Amino acid sequence: MGDFKLKIDIAKPDVNAAERGLKSIFSILDKIDKKSKSVDKRLSKLGGGIKAQGGGVAKTNAGSKFASGILGGLGIGTGAAAALTAIRAMSSAITAAGSAAKRAAVDFAEFQNNIVSISRISGIAEAEVAAMSQEFLALSSKIPVSSGELQRFAEIASRFGIKGREGVQAFAETFGILQSVIGNVSEETTKSVARIATLTNFPVEEIDKFANAVVVLGKNFATTEDQIIRTGERLAGDLSQFGVTADEVLGLATAFDSLGVKAELGGSAMVRILNSITKTGLRGGGDLERLAELAGETTESFKRMSLISRMDAFSRLIEGGGSATEIMDRLNLSGVRVQGVLGRLISKNDQYAKSMGISNKESMNSIV
Numbered sequence: 034m035g036d037f038k039l040k041i042d043i044a045k046p047d048v049n050a051a052e053r054g055l056k057s058i059f060s061i062l063d064k065i066d067k068k069s070k071s072v073d074k075r076l077s078k079l080g081g082g083i084k085a086q087g088g089g090v091a092k093t094n095a096g097s098k099f100a101s102g103i104l105g106g107l108g109i110g111t112g113a114a115a116a117l118t119a120i121r122a123m124s125s126a127i128t129a130a131g132s133a134a135k136r137a138a139v140d141f142a143e144f145q146n147n148i149v150s151i152s153r154i155s156g157i158a159e160a161e162v163a164a165m166s167q168e169f170l171a172l173s174s175k176i177p178v179s180s181g182e183l184q185r186f187a188e189i190a191s192r193f194g195i196k197g198r199e200g201v202q203a204f205a206e207t208f209g210i211l212q213s214v215i216g217n218v219s220e221e222t223t224k225s226v227a228r229i230a231t232l233t234n235f236p237v238e239e240i241d242k243f244a245n246a247v248v249v250l251g252k253n254f255a256t257t258e259d260q261i262i263r264t265g266e267r268l269a270g271d272l273s274q275f276g277v278t279a280d281e282v283l284g285l286a287t288a289f290d291s292l293g294v295k296a297e298l299g300g301s302a303m304v305r306i307l308n309s310i311t312k313t314g315l316r317g318g319g320d321l322e323r324l325a326e327l328a329g330e331t332t333e334s335f336k337r338m339s340l341i342s343r344m345d346a347f348s349r350l351i352e353g354g355g356s357a358t359e360i361m362d363r364l365n366l367s368g369v370r371v372q373g374v375l376g377r378l379i380s381k382n383d384q385y386a387k388s389m390g391i392s393n394k395e396s397m398n399s400i401v
Contacts, residue, residue, distance in 0.1 A: 144181065144184070147166070147184040147188070148166055148184075150188060151166075151187050151188050151201075155195075157201065162187075165187070165202050168202065168206075169205065169206075169209075176209060176210060176213040178209040178210075178213055182209065182212070183205050183206065183209045186223060187201050189223045190223075190227055193228055194227060194231040200238055201237075203239075203240055204240050207241040207243075208244070211244045211247075211248070214248060219259070222263070225266040229269045229279060229282060232269040232273040241399045241400045242399055243279055245395050245396070245399060246392050246395040247261055249391055249395040250284075250287045250392060250395070254287050254388060255290075256287060256290035260290050261290060262286075264286035264299075268285055268286055268289075268303070270300075271300035271303065272300070272303055276343075277343075278344075279396065280393045280396040281344045283392045284392030285388075288378065288381075288384060292385075294374055301370070302371045302374040302375075303347075306366065306374075309364035309365060310339045311340065311343060313339060314336045314338075320363045321335065321336060323363050324350065324360070327353045327359065327360060348386075351375075352385070356379070357375035357376040358372070361375065
C-alpha cells in the first residue's frame with residue numbers, strides 16, 4: 034500500500050510550514066493585545082476573515098487588505114504579511130492534503146474491490162489475490178502502468194480461462210510490461226491473447242515469450258501488434274482442430290497481414306488446405322508422392338508431417354517452389370479463394386518463411 038501513503042506524505046512539508054505560520058500569528062496577536070484592548074472588535078473581524086480564508090471562501094484579497102491595514106497601523110505590518118502568507122499556505126496545504134487523502138481513499142477502495150472481483154471470477158482465494166495485488170503495486174513503481182491496470186489484466190485473464198494464481202499473475206504482469214512497450218493495450222486485445230493461449234494450449238506462465246514474439250513481429254513487418262493478435266485469434270479458432278501452436282498462429286497471422294490476406298478469407302482457406310493435406314497423407318499413393326517431391330521431402334517424411342504437424346507440411350509446400358495450381362491438383366482442391374491465398378504466399382514465400390522463423394525464435398525469448 035506504499036503508493037497510497039506516498040500521496041498523503043507529499044503534502045506534509047506544506048502542512049509543517051503552515052504550522053510554523055500559525056505560531057507566528059499567535060505571537061503577533063499577543064503583541065496586538067498588549068498594545069491596545071480597543072482593537073478587540075477589529076481583531077475579531079480579522080479572525081473571521083482568517084477563518085473564512087482557511088475554509089476556502091472567496092474574500093481573500095479584501096481580508097488581506099483589511100488585516101494589513103490594522104496590523105500596519107500597529108507597526109507590525111511586515112510580520113502580519115508573513116503571517117497572512119502562512120495562512121494562505123496553510124489553506125492550500127490543508128486542501129491539498131484533503132484532496133490527496135480523498136484520492137487515496139478512493140484508490141484503496143477500488144483496489145480492495147478489485148481483489149474481491151478477481152477472487153470471485155478466478156476462484157483464487159482472496160488472500161492469494163491480495164498478495165498478488167501487492168506485487169502489482171511493487172511492479173507499478175517500476176513501469177508506467179498502475180496497479181489498477183494490472184488488476185484489470187488479471188480479471189480479464191481469469192474471465193477468459195487462465196487458471197491459478199501463477200498463470201493469472203504472469204499474464205497480468207506481462208501485459209503491464211507490454212503496455213509500457215507498445216502503448217495502450219485494449220481490453221479486446223487482451224481478451225484475444227487469452228483466447229489464443231487457451232486454443233493453442235500455450236503455457237500461460239510463459240506468456241511473456243508470446244508477447245515478445247508479437248512485439249518483434251510488429252517491428253519487422255508491415256502490420257501492427259494489435260492486428261497480429263486480432264488475426265491470430267481468428268486463425269487460432271479456425272485451426273485449433275489441427276493442433277497448431279501459438280508461434281505458428283502468430284507467424285501465419287503476420288504473413289497474412291503483411292501480404293494483405295484478410296483473416297476470414299485466410300482462415301477458411303487454411304482449413305480446407307490442412308484438411309486436404311491430412312486426407313492425402315492418410316490416402317497415400319501418387320498424390321502423396323508428388324506432394325512430397327514438391328515439398329523437398331521423402332514420401333515417408335511428408336506423410337508423417339501431414340498426420341502429425343500439418344503446418345510443417347504446409348510450410349514445406351509454400352517454400353518448395355511448386356505452383357499453386359499444381360499443389361491444389363494434388364490436394365484435390367478447387368476455388369478462387371484457396372488459389373488466391375496459396376498464390377500470394379508462394380509468390381512471397383521469403384516473407385512467409387521470415388515471419389514463421391521470427392515467430393518461432395522469439396517465442397522462446399522473454400520480453401522482460
